[in-house]
Amino acid sequence: MNVAERVVRDGVVGDGAEERRERPPVGAFARPDVVPYIARWSSERCPPSMVAAGDRGIRYTDELPHDRDARGILWKRIGLSPGKGRPEFGNVHFFRQRRAMRKLLCQICGGPADRTADGTLWLVGEDADDRDAWATDLVTGHPPLCVPCAVTSVRACPHLRKQYVALRVRTFELGGVQGALYRLYGRTPVAYSADGVPFHSWRIHWVLAAQLLMSLAEFTMVDLAEEHAQYMRRKATAGPERAA
């Protein structure tokens, strides 16, 4: 177990089921005037789709090439119309979360996440559902953040300070997906659970993916206030034309 994971378990986040239930889901870092990039909008519905058994896992009965990613993982379908309807702060848009993870975009503003010599900035809670499958890395479904959005998020929700830990992550890689797990009843695949599945697991063919998960391997816990102070100094040094 690495340092941050131990700290997360030992009290900063807490290890109780009650605290886990109270922790807002990813995408919930919200002020009324800020809609996170990865939040879903009420107009973005999941179209009806039928899942069937294929040669070595699940498939859509009317599957199209873009239903799978480059690894061949089947993804939940969802409409794409950000800004239309009401923001659903607690619900994550599958494709924007995936894009933010792949491109290391800030989960709140969709701009580049903050990266310094110390690493990329993450706020993490206790995310891994199946720790045995993930060895010792910390695994998260939360995309990284830029410094201003991280500070704003935590300031907006004081309880987040107790439930999340700020990390500078030096080494990380995409590790798997979170989604609905299926198994066969006769010849019919039926969803029976939601879980994180590593890419190397045989279950990857039996999951309908909803989020990409990142494995955080080497990282340091940091103080967000100090990160913000350093960010402001960097901005000042960069000059007024680049400080906007």
Ligand SMILES: [Zn+2]
């Ligand atoms: Zn941001």
